[in-house]
Amino acid sequence: MPLISQPARYSGPAGQEPAVTPAVTPYSVIISEVMADPIPVIGLPGSEYIEIFNRNIFPVTTGGWKIVSGNRSKILPNIVIDPGSYALICDASDANAFAFFGRTILVYGMPALLNNEGVITLKDSHGNIIHTLSYSADLYESDQKAEGGWSLEIIDTGNPCGKWDNWSESHDSKGGTPGNKNSVEKENKDLEPPELFYAIPEDPASIRLFFSENMDSASLANPFNYSVSNGILQPLSALPEGPAYTSVLLNFNIPFSIDKVYRVMMLDLMKDCAGNFIDKNSVTDFALPRDPQISDVIFNEVLFDASDRVPEFIEFFNRSEKVIDIADLSLLQYDPAGIIKKSFSMQDHHFLLFPGCYVVITRDARQLRAFKSDLSGKYIIELRSMFVLPDDEGHLALTNSASEIIDRLEYSEDLYKYLKAEPEGNSLERTSPDLNSGDQSGWLPASGNSGYATPGCRNSQTLTAGDVAFIEVNIIPEIFSPDDDGIDDNAEIKVTCHDPGSKLTVCIFDARGRMIKVLSDNLLSGTVNTFIWDGRDSAGKACEAGIYLVNTGAYGSTGKNMNSRKAVTVIRRY
Secondary structure: OOOOOOOOOOOOOOOOOOOOOOOOOOOOEEEEEEEOOOOOOOOOOOOOEEEEEEOOOOOEEOOOOEEEEOOEEEEOOOOEEOOOOEEEEEEHHHOOOOHHHOOEEEEOOOOOOOOOEEEEEEEOOOOOEEEEEEEEHHHOOOHHHHOOOOOEEEOOOOOOOOOHHHEEEOOOOOOOOOOOOOOOOOOOOOOOOOOEEEEEEEEOOEEEEEEOOOEOHHHHOOHHHEEEOOOOEOOOEEEEEOOOOOEEEEEOOOOOOOOOOEEEEEOOOOEEOOOOEOOOOOEEEEOOOOOOOOOOEEEEEEEOOOOOOOOOEEEEEEOOOOOEEHHHOEEEEEOOOOOEEEEEEOOOOOOEEOOOOEEEEEOOHHHHHHHOOOOOHHHEEEOOOOOOOOOOEEEEEEEOOOOOEEEEEEEEOHHHHOOOOOOOOOOEEEOOOOOOOOOHHHEEEOOHHHOOOOOOOOOOOOOOOOOOOOEEEEEEOOEEOOOOOOOOOOEEEEEEEOOOOOEEEEEEEOOOOOEEEEEEEEEEOOOEEEEEEOOEOOOOOEOOOEEEEEEEEEEOOOOOEEEEEEEEEEOOOO
């Protein structure tokens, strides 16, 4: 069943109504507004409603359609919705309350909408999915509006499969716009191609592929669009999985071999429901996972004291030679006496963690992606029901399917105090995967130069075997021309510090010894720290051509101090 972003159109003679109403296609009628939590009352009836919008150029009838919320569903009565018009789905007991808001579809025993998050699906009389919406309180920008009384509205009805980027809290003073044009309506097209995230073995002869967004199911359903390991294996079938179609199940007639890594390749014929084709040569690897043993998977980074810019997260690292499914892991929180206080099983969240790779778990993937824009969503697992980490100190353990503890982490805000750092919004990083997790000297706050957190990538405080020098300073290029011509406009000052946790001060001096700009003032360092000088002083004024000194002061966490002075030359071509 294809999913399309454009509504079906009648192609008969101009000025004539069709003898038979064309079939309703997916996304031609959409959910356009939801009031899941109507209390406190702002200016609308204190009842739940779902607004739908007919994107077709012909009227549609809802007889036999079904509205589904969670695991409950109800069949809709036969109501005609004109083209380009709205209708409200509400409980029959609220008929009088919503009578003034236009066309209503009254349902006896309307399925309840969960306040904080839920999935609503609209199906036709044959059970085909017309539209589905996954909503949550995170779609609200205002914490006050998220408490109730305000609806969620779609921004662009032409982008019906958009996620959080195409939904917003209502801006209408009544709290919503039932039966009318949405208060947040504006053009908001989906121009981004979908991304193939990862593959997970379902059993020894089938795999499930996951995508970054809702896909066109017709393009997913062709098994000839896929191959494994340069065509060695071809799926017998490809089964798109609703209601959102963010995954497809591929079945093969030959089982996969243990300890062998396979690569899935796709033709660039797959597209999302907005019509954007997937990038050429999209690939992902998979293998049959093996059971994790002690120290195979370790805690590598933790941010336990969230800030407005970055949420709590835990990063795991696979230091073994195995491919491991994190669904075989559980996270425990225990007290100092060793008594388990909370536990969270990841059994429903499959992800293949390859040797030498990272995965990040968090309750808020959207905020984490906003904090670190270059972090691909394929390395983030959102666990909304995961327990909150204590802010002052915590005791965590990672267990396998046999309930064996494979790694521990004990953290405390005291780890920040001797460096005069603040834990809020600043993660703790393991300096080496070979160090014992219980050795607190092997954990340091992430560097300021890294943004105070490095989810999904190499830790800023990672020690490299054989490091002996305290700091090394390199300037590239040593002669630069800040004239905005795109060639050597800036000087990159790279400070490699082999005493992680040191404080760095980087200043620019002119030839007369006057300090003209501070690039870093007592910044908590990482292993590699990069600073950019654009040839301007602290007031933003362009510096004259000449030789300048980059003075780097490093104040080591172990008491060592070191200064470095290197010359850099500014030239002007005008």
